[in-house]
Amino acid sequence: MNAVEIEQAISDLAEQPFDAANFPYAFLEAFGNKETTIKRLRSSGENKSDVGSDSIFGVLQRNNIHIAVCNVGETIITLDKLRASPATEKAKAKFILATDGVDFEAEDLTTGETVACAYPDFPNHFGLFLALAGISTVKQIRESTFDIRATSRLNRLYVELLTHNPDWGTAERRHDMNHFMARLIFCFFSEDTDIFNGNDLFTATIEQMSAKDASDIDWVISEIFRAMNTKIEDRASGNFRSWANGFPYVNGGLFSGSTETPKFTKIARSYLLHVGKLDWTKINPDIFGSMIQAVADDEERGALGMHYTSVPNILKVLNPLFLDDLRAELEAAGDNPRKLLNLRKRMAHIRVFDPACGSGNFLVIAYKQMREIEAEINKRRGELHLKSEIPLTNFRGIELRDFSAEIARLALIIAEYQCDVVYIGQKEALQAFLPLDSQNWITSGNALRLDWLTICPPTGTGVKLVSDDLFNTPLDQAEIDFENEGGETYICGNPPYRGSSWQSKDQKEDIEDIAKPILKSWKSLDYVAGWILKGVLYLKHVDANFSFVTTKTICEGEQAPILWPYVFKSGTQIQFAHTAFNWSNLASNKAGVTVIIVGLGKASTEKRLYSDDKCRIVKEISPYLTPGSNVVIVKSMTPIGQQAKMLRGNMPSDGGNLIFSKTEIEDLIKSKELSKEFVKPYMGASEVINSKLRYCLWIEDQKLEQALKFPFICERVNAVKEMRSSSSAPTTRETKVAPHRFMQIEGVAERYSIAIPAITSENRDYLPTALLDGSIILSNKCYALYDAPLWNFSLASSKLHQVWIGTVCARMRFDFSYSNTLGWNTFPVPKLTEKNKQDLTRCAEDILLAREAHFPATIADLYDPDNMPEYLRRAHDRNDEVLERIYIGRRFKNDTERLEKLFELYTQMAKSAK
Ligand SMILES: C[S@@+](CC[C@H](N)C(=O)[O-])C[C@H]1O[C@@H](n2cnc3c(N)ncnc32)[C@H](O)[C@@H]1O
Numbered sequence: 011m012n013a014v015e016i017e018q019a020i021s022d023l024a025e026q027p028f029d030a031a032n033f034p035y036a037f038l039e040a041f042g043n044k045e046t047t048i049k050r051l052r053s054s055g056e057n058k059s060d061v062g063s064d065s066i067f068g069v070l071q072r073n074n075i076h077i078a079v080c081n082v083g084e085t086i087i088t089l090d091k092l093r094a095s096p097a098t099e100k101a102k103a104k105f106i107l108a109t110d111g112v113d114f115e116a117e118d119l120t121t122g123e124t125v126a127c128a129y130p131d132f133p134n135h136f137g138l139f140l141a142l143a144g145i146s147t148v149k150q151i152r153e154s155t156f157d158i159r160a161t162s163r164l165n166r167l168y169v170e171l172l173t174h175n176p177d178w179g180t181a182e183r184r185h186d187m188n189h190f191m192a193r194l195i196f197c198f199f200s201e202d203t204d205i206f207n208g209n210d211l212f213t214a215t216i217e218q219m220s221a222k223d224a225s226d227i228d229w230v231i232s233e234i235f236r237a238m239n240t241k242i243e244d245r246a247s248g249n250f251r252s253w254a255n256g257f258p259y260v261n262g263g264l265f266s267g268s269t270e271t272p273k274f275t276k277i278a279r280s281y282l283l284h285v286g287k288l289d290w291t292k293i294n295p296d297i298f299g300s301m302i303q304a305v306a307d308d309e310e311r312g313a314l315g316m317h318y319t320s321v322p323n324i325l326k327v328l329n330p331l332f333l334d335d336l337r338a339e340l341e342a343a344g345d346n347p348r349k350l351l352n353l354r355k356r357m358a359h360i361r362v363f364d365p366a367c368g369s370g371n372f373l374v375i376a377y378k379q380m381r382e383i384e385a386e387i388n389k390r391r392g393e394l395h396l397k398s399e400i401p402l403t404n405f406r407g408i409e410l411r412d413f414s415a416e417i418a419r420l421a422l423i424i425a426e427y428q429c430d431v432v433y434i435g436q437k438e439a440l441q442a443f444l445p446l447d448s449q450n451w452i453t454s455g456n457a458l459r460l461d462w463l464t465i466c467p468p469t470g471t472g473v474k475l476v477s478d479d480l481f482n483t484p485l486d487q488a489e490i491d492f493e494n495e496g497g498e499t500y501i502c503g504n505p506p507y508r509g510s511s512w513q514s515k516d517q518k519e520d521i522e523d524i525a526k527p528i529l530k531s532w533k534s535l536d537y538v539a540g541w542i543l544k545g546v547l548y549l550k551h552v553d554a555n556f557s558f559v560t561t562k563t564i565c566e567g568e569q570a571p572i573l574w575p576y577v578f579k580s581g582t583q584i585q586f587a588h589t590a591f592n593w594s595n596l597a598s599n600k601a602g603v604t605v606i607i608v609g610l611g612k613a614s615t616e617k618r619l620y621s622d623d624k625c626r627i628v629k630e631i632s633p634y635l636t637p638g639s640n641v642v643i644v645k646s647m648t649p650i651g652q653q654a655k656m657l658r659g660n661m662p663s664d665g666g667n668l669i670f671s672k673t674e675i676e677d678l679i680k681s682k683e684l685s686k687e688f689v690k691p692y693m694g695a696s697e698v699i700n701s702k703l704r705y706c707l708w709i710e711d712q713k714l715e716q717a718l719k720f721p722f723i724c725e726r727v728n729a730v731k732e733m734r735s736s737s738s739a740p741t742t743r744e745t746k747v748a749p750h751r752f753m754q755i756e757g758v759a760e761r762y763s764i765a766i767p768a769i770t771s772e773n774r775d776y777l778p779t780a781l782l783d784g785s786i787i788l789s790n791k792c793y794a795l796y797d798a799p800l801w802n803f804s805l806a807s808s809k810l811h812q813v814w815i816g817t818v819c820a821r822m823r824f825d826f827s828y829s830n831t832l833g834w835n836t837f838p839v840p841k842l843t844e845k846n847k848q849d850l851t852r853c854a855e856d857i858l859l860a861r862e863a864h865f866p867a868t869i870a871d872l873y874d875p876d877n878m879p880e881y882l883r884r885a886h887d888r889n890d891e892v893l894e895r896i897y898i899g900r901r902f903k904n905d906t907e908r909l910e911k912l913f914e915l916y917t918q919m920a921k922s923a924k
Pocket of ligand 1: 300319410414456457507
């Protein structure tokens, strides 16, 4: 069940008369338990509750919840009993819940969060129990039950209306539908917050004035909307019904234009009244917007937008971008009225611009945080009565989806009202609220095609730029002057990430349009890189700073050398950065995207590098988000140092026809279907790590005729031919390589090979390098050094090399993704003397001997970080010691120092290699 369905089931349950004997089962059912599970719990001994008595009925579901229904007035004691119950602990229940049908008490035993409310209100807390349905999420979502419930109900209304007004779902009319929903949300909020005269004015008017069969509700709503679009002084000529006349003039663009309303069914009418009955004062514009925008998205709807961006993550961008600085200035101002006034003036001229703003969450948080600082200034200056000087229209955005753009505007309006209520009082907030400002400061459109200078123009700089100056994109949107004469501009957001292989044709063209005039290559750039480039171009004309959440792939591997040299050449530097972290809100979504944050601006002396919420002050931040220079690591076809040539393993492209398991090969040889002569042992990454062998057909050209005498070989060779010729990959389909051979043979060993798996876990302390017999064919899942001097093994197994690979090669989430051209060939090794090589060879042998001592333990066993044998660890330590002394005459203190040295050496070596 998804959250929408759960919300509905739980609301239905709360509305039914309380049935003590059935409540625990109905509650479990509402959270998605199947009928058979409930049946088993009811009838068999599966219910192990130990709190049952004459007055208590308990139901215990293992690993989930212990529920008890009790006599009226005994809820608190019963919850205590559930908490103390041995069965609760034994069955590892996550929640306890007690109710008498009047009160409702519950506790999350893992987090200690509790709920105590009247029974009919328990659906307001259903977020706490989402884990019962396998939806585990962050505290902030659990606490936002209002937003989940409102979204869930609007969801149902939206779907019902679209079902009966299919034309409103078409591309031409979706905008009208979305606009209609935005109007409804505004009305629900206004009727609960005294913006409309009288409580529940909107919902009550519709309930009273529309027919129960819903036949005229669209007309009633249209009339109300028409009134809200007509100034009070113009009402007389408008022939308004008295019930519509009670609504204030709102407009601000929200109620202008057509007042047409979709046709309602009886069900839709009831859904609308249901939504209206929620307490909309509880709306949280930080979250609500992100959730509600999912309503208009066919794919997102069921998930209720719960993977919205959390406030702490948004602050990771906004704090270092400018909020920390404002707070520091506030702190420094103390009670000095003049300094406080200066800060207030400064804030009144700050523009925040999010060019992929979705429902405006970055803007809303920025606005709220600034209002908090302003309120503190006013408090210290004894001017609490003053209206805010921070103009809402200084919070600008671009958003592709028009519903999200509408919601962003609404969320900001609501945030402004809520801040006014808190900081200057309800009466003053109401006075300032209506009519709404008609300026449109959130633009709906494609941020990579629009001219940011037009949307966020550099007023006060004395320069008037037209859109064509920058990106040749004539625009027709209104240009509003900012109230930021001489002010500051901060650009922020989390634009869409989209790797190059996931981009649509249009998105590829968006990137090309920006990148072609300025970069040599761009095809492998993530879509988000487009926002970095637009930001850099904007900074050429405006003194601003920007910070985006992005995929970490733009700061590693192939993309770093494409993107960053241009950024730096334009005079832009990384001012602050946040190294990789998980973006997800949902604990169940651990596989979610790994992101970084980069903050850019013009030169400054100090840079801040955040890692795991710790901040280091450094001189420069490299494109790999390490302390260091601007140097980028470029692929090299040959090693820049003395290390041996490393090749990719061999790619069969055989549809599995040339590869066999051990038993298969044994059987084939036994039955004489195959001769040993044409078989070689074969290993890929998994075989190297787990010491397993597979086998492959390996037929030298000169022995082909002889090999084809075996019908089995003939059959397999034909199957390879067939597979390759019907492949969807053009290179495979068109290959000239004969089908008895692997499609790409990069190399084989004569005596031995050193293998490194292409992708390996981040959890090991060293890269899992293996020394293998020369007869073994290595697959393309590995990289290989064939017959290379053993000191190369020492280099590849070192901490220095692992740190280098982890930084300059792309990562698969956090795991290492090895590359010979990007990681091995670029690995800067100082000139090694013969003595150095001998020492390193001995270290390599020691590591191999330490492994031997644990035969038949595999690399997976030996390098399990919790169980790595001490003897092996010491051998690695020695290897690192010997190698690091060659670099700097002592051990490095930490990885930061390692990287600094490596980048320094790389810069020197790359220069002299030119
Ligand atoms: C990752 S979301 C972030 C939105 C919001 N900050 C949040 O956390 O929910 C990216 C937003 O960019 C919008 N978007 C995608 N492509 C765009 C484009 N070319 N121009 C403007 N917005 C775009 C999407 O519709 C989406 O709302």
